[in-house]
Amino acid sequence: SSDNMKRAKGRRGLDLVHDLQISYKGRILVVDNDYDDLEGVDAKLVRLARQANADIITNDYNLNKVAGIQGVKVLNINELANAIKPVVVAGEEMNVFLVKEGKEQGQAVAYLDDGTMIVVENGRHSIGHSAIVVVTSVLQTSAGRMIFAKTK
Template sequence: MAWAGLVTKILLVIICSVGGYLIAGQIERFAAVSWAPWAGVAVGFSFAIIAIWLVKFIRRIPLKALIGGTLGLLVGLLIAQLISYGFISVENTTIRVATYVVLVCIFGYVGMVLGSIKIEELGWPHWGWLHRGVTKGGTLKILDTSVIIDGRIVDIVEAGFLEGVLVVPEFVLQELQHIADSTDSSRRVRGRRGLDMLKKLQESELAEVRIERQDFDHLQEVDAKLVALALRLNASIVTNDYNLSKVAEVQGIRVLNINKLANALRPVVLPGEVLRLHILKEGKEQGQGIAYLEDGTMVVVENAASLLGQEVEASVTSILQTTGGRMIFTTLKSSEQGRRH
């Protein structure tokens, strides 16, 4: 997909450059000028770059804003045309043309800007599909601050398990910037990591990242604003915040929790299964040793406190699922075998 986009851009640049060369060479006024075709190449190349930039810019604009802006532009041009009829009687052609151009620029610009803004106020039923979060890749997915800082969202997108439009609210960007500017070094590192992860998402062509400028001034908490935005756009929320997940689910919002996904992808461990573990530290209870699986799951091994730094075989007795993750309880399969290690 990325290669296809790159090839298309290269072809566009080549075609525009060659077209500029041929057109400039055929214009009689410049035919005798040796450098004219090369100036045509430069102009064609410039138009290609502008077109690529416009596509990159426009793809981040919500569909309803594009439609509203287009309708506003058409209305503005129509008003300019009607007003210009009053200047038909003016004999001076230069004044008449200049007046028409000025009117078109003024009313076209005002109509486009007002149309893109005021379309939010339309409440007609047949405009509802513009406000729903349904896109070609599925529902709109709003990213919260925690999931951006976490960074696993980048790997999930690159693996192809999350596609479509990823919405980053402007108030989340502001929170990231506030964290990155913190005087606390750990918070500053987390904030800068979040900004780096967001940059990687924007550079990835597997998902579209859209900056949503809607805000809710009457709400103070970022989580409350996320819920309000999700309800307005009928979008999902991608997070690893347990409390935000519960609040959003209560209000009927679909939540994609990265921690739940990580738990679902962990290897299945069944009671009675034998694990080979490396005892790293003592547990809270007397005699317990603590080990970890490759995915970070904590394993409590009974009667293994004296085997720190050793490798043992332990049999799974029970599995406890908590809000913070999964804990596995085991007993030594053979204490003597563990001591030999």
């Protein structure tokens, strides 16, 4: 692609396929099938999966829906990631490492292992250190989940 971002993503994808081929010798096949009678990558992937009696693993919402309607089993990576995220509830105590300042005065930011951001009120003085915090609320956004907490 002439688009640098798409090219970088493509390279990353190829690197991941190469790593999988090494890790799972003989179990990862790369096929060069094309279906000239079909337009669009999604339709071609669904046909390939049906012919190979294979499942599809994707993070693409539309491909997930199209494949499901056509009877192809789909594992949605986003749903999997959400399913294994730890459940956090208001009042729960956590030990977090505060890494940077938040947007508002006195705030600090920490992250869970899964990348979930934790905004900590009155945590700025502890940046660069671990702190025990108490969860005050959890907000689900289109970009993911955010946890709000205060220092104990």
